[in-house]
Amino acid sequence: MAVTTRTATAAPPKEGVLRKLRSASIGFWFMSPAVILVVLFFFIPSIIVFGLSMTNLSTSTGFQNYDWVGFENYHKIFTHPDAGPTALRTIFYVGATLALFNVGMALVVALLSTHIPRRAGFIFRALWLLPRLTPSVIYIMMWKFMAAASPYGILNRYFPFLGGQNLLPDAPWVFVILTNGFIGASFGMILFASAIESIPRDFMNAALVDGCNAWQRIRYVILPALRWPLLFVTTYQTLSLLTSFEQIFILTDGQFGTEVWALWSYHRALSNYWGNFQWGFGAALAVVLVVIGAVAAVIYMRFFQFNQLVQEPLVEAL
Amino acid sequence: MFFNKTKLKELGWSDDEIAALPEKIKNGEFTLDDMIATAKEAVEKGVVEPGFGYWHRPTKGGDFLQYYAAYGGRLYDPEQDKLIVSKGALTNWYAFQRKVVTEGITPENYIGTEFAIWHDTVSHGNALFWNGGVWQWADWAENYVKDQGGQDYLFDFVGYALQPSGIEGQPGVTLSHPLVYMITSEQASGDSNQDAACALLAKTTTPEVNTMHAVESTHLGILKSQSQDSEYTSDRLLSDTLYMLDYNFYQPNHPMYGPYFDILFDNMVKAENGEVTPEQAAEDAVQLLQSEIGDALIVED
Numbered sequence: 067m068a069v070t071t072r073t074a075t076a077a078p079p080k081e082g083v084l085r086k087l088r089s090a091s092i093g094f095w096f097m098s099p100a101v102i103l104v105v106l107f108f109f110i111p112s113i114i115v116f117g118l119s120m121t122n123l124s125t126s127t128g129f130q131n132y133d134w135v136g137f138e139n140y141h142k143i144f145t146h147p148d149a150g151p152t153a154l155r156t157i158f159y160v161g162a163t164l165a166l167f168n169v170g171m172a173l174v175v176a177l178l179s180t181h182i183p184r185r186a187g188f189i190f191r192a193l194w195l196l197p198r199l200t201p202s203v204i205y206i207m208m209w210k211f212m213a214a215a216s217p218y219g220i221l222n223r224y225f226p227f228l229g230g231q232n233l234l235p236d237a238p239w240v241f242v243i244l245t246n247g248f249i250g251a252s253f254g255m256i257l258f259a260s261a262i263e264s265i266p267r268d269f270m271n272a273a274l275v276d277g278c279n280a281w282q283r284i285r286y287v288i289l290p291a292l293r294w295p296l297l298f299v300t301t302y303q304t305l306s307l308l309t310s311f312e313q314i315f316i317l318t319d320g321q322f323g324t325e326v327w328a329l330w331s332y333h334r335a336l337s338n339y340w341g342n343f344q345w346g347f348g349a350a351l352a353v354v355l356v357v358i359g360a361v362a363a364v365i366y367m368r369f370f371q372f373n374q375l376v377q378e379p380l381v382e383a384l
Numbered sequence: 385m386f387f388n389k390t391k392l393k394e395l396g397w398s399d400d401e402i403a404a405l406p407e408k409i410k411n412g413e414f415t416l417d418d419m420i421a422t423a424k425e426a427v428e429k430g431v432v433e434p435g436f437g438y439w440h441r442p443t444k445g446g447d448f449l450q451y452y453a454a455y456g457g458r459l460y461d462p463e464q465d466k467l468i469v470s471k472g473a474l475t476n477w478y479a480f481q482r483k484v485v486t487e488g489i490t491p492e493n494y495i496g497t498e499f500a501i502w503h504d505t506v507s508h509g510n511a512l513f514w515n516g517g518v519w520q521w522a523d524w525a526e527n528y529v530k531d532q533g534g535q536d537y538l539f540d541f542v543g544y545a546l547q548p549s550g551i552e553g554q555p556g557v558t559l560s561h562p563l564v565y566m567i568t569s570e571q572a573s574g575d576s577n578q579d580a581a582c583a584l585l586a587k588t589t590t591p592e593v594n595t596m597h598a599v600e601s602t603h604l605g606i607l608k609s610q611s612q613d614s615e616y617t618s619d620r621l622l623s624d625t626l627y628m629l630d631y632n633f634y635q636p637n638h639p640m641y642g643p644y645f646d647i648l649f650d651n652m653v654k655a656e657n658g659e660v661t662p663e664q665a666a667e668d669a670v671q672l673l674q675s676e677i678g679d680a681l682i683v684e685d
Contacts, residue, residue, distance in 0.1 A: 124639075126640070147668075147675060210498060215493070218501050231493045232491070232496060232497055321650070
């Protein structure tokens with residue numbers, strides 16, 4: 067790696083500015099594909115959806131008879147009897163799935179699979195990827211037939227003490243969290259496992275020499291090294307769970323008290339047997355999610371001290 | 385409503401009584417309460433397994449409104465172009481859905497059962513009473529009981545009637561769900577071939593073509609002239625059920641009907657599962673309806 071020496075006093079000010087601009091613009095050009103994608107597929111749609119939420123556009127108004135209604139949709143949301151319960155349900159769903167599976171189980175599987183022979187580790191991690199790879203309809207159908215009443219349901223057939231009845235209406239959240247969790251865990255598992263494997267062997271050996279037991283090594287050597295992946299997985303999976311509803315939709319369609327906010331928005335805006343799609347109201351529901359997601363992301367970044375993690379290394383400031 | 389003739393006979397009904405059941409339902413002499421009592425007796429005497437006395441539709445669908453109508457519930461006022469919710473009928477309907485669970489003739493966690501399981505169970509005669517549609521007959525014959533003899537096997541043990549009324553003396557009801565052909569206007573589509581589209585529809589909306597469809601898939605005809613078509617009249621199921629068209633009702637074509645039905649159904653599920661009492665479910669439903677539908681709704685007792 068070449069080392070450039072800078073003698074700041076010798077170079078004229080204009081050259082320094084040009085060089086700074088050029089190095090900044092190189093960075094900008096590298097980022098531009100991603101920036102363009104984010105602007106095109108996130109910022110602009112967000113603005114459009116926000117605009118939509120200020121109208122009463124629906125299939126009954128059509129594209130020609132809609133009105134601009136300002137914040138009326140938001141007023142409707144916040145005075146809606148379902149809003150509070152749905153919000154609480156969503157927080158419960160995101161929190162439980164995140165803690166138990168997307169971060170929790172992912173960490174457990176990553177730790178376990180990196181402490182066994184490497185090949186075995188690969189095999190287990192590959193198995194954990196299967197739920198994510200299976201098409202969601204097939205995956206959920208499997209779960210539905212696990213929970214079905216006997217003699218069709220697998221669980222009821224082999225465990226008669228469960229009662230023999232369709233288990234899904236009795237314990238809907240168990241199945242919702244399990245189905246989403248098994249899929250979600252694989253994301254964190256891959257990131258954590260590769261982060262653990264890239265911890266320098268010297269640290270691990272030093273810990274062994276110092277007399278650490280496994281738990282102390284995990285706590286004092288491995289977890290600190292996972293700070294960045296943990297931030298990333300937690301933030302990403304929180305936002306992902308907040309906006310996900312596909313599995314819940316196929317599993318219970320929001321029945322038995324499992325309608326989360328994203329599913330509510332989908333039901334209103336895009337899914338009605340009699341064809342009344344309330345795009346304006348659904349858009350308002352979606353905007354609420356975007357706001358909550360953005361706030362959550364900012365909080366996470368503060369909590370995990372994001373600034374510190376992306377700070378330029380102090381070494382170069384000599 | 386379908387019923388298992390063999391099981392009714394095992395229960396002690398005579399052939400005449402079984403043959404007279406559709407007529408009694410039509411005249412309001414055999415009500416939903418009578419149906420519950422019969423199914424309960426069947427469970428107690430071991431003629432059917434517990435929870436197999438009455439199998440209504442297992443998933444969301446307009447069929448459930450038949451029980452709202454069975455208690456006198458109204459859906460729509462065409463003069464004012466507004467949806468109606470009849471609180472009393474709503475409460476009675478929800479109470480009926482809960483009662484079938486508490487009396488042990490329907491399982492508690494029944495809603496959400498896979499349709500494949502439902503078809504398999506009812507077409508093999510494991511339930512005493514069940515709600516379905518004429519179109520399912522061909523489905524059962526072709527996909528579930530083909531090896532046992534298809535339609536002949538079904539005719540042997542399955543009887544069919546209107547949905548019993550909830551009120552003594554009120555005739556039974558049934559729901560029809562006609563669909564409408566729509567031709568996009570010139571303004572919307574940019575095409576000016578509306579007349580040609582209409583002519584094409586006229587060519588396909590003939591008694592012959594629609595009877596072919598009706599007989600093959602056991603759907604009802606769409607033209608009155610089909611009832612004179614010999615193929616239609618020679619189909620046993622279709623001609624037997626023709627009288628039901630005098631007792632049917634439709635769901636209204638109102639723009640807010642979607643949310644209306646969603647709310648009624650969601651609260652029905654809560655009442656049936658025992659999550660809330662039927663009275664509370666009806667109150668919640670009316671409150672939600674007023675919040676969602678507002679001015680386009682009439683609330684009556």
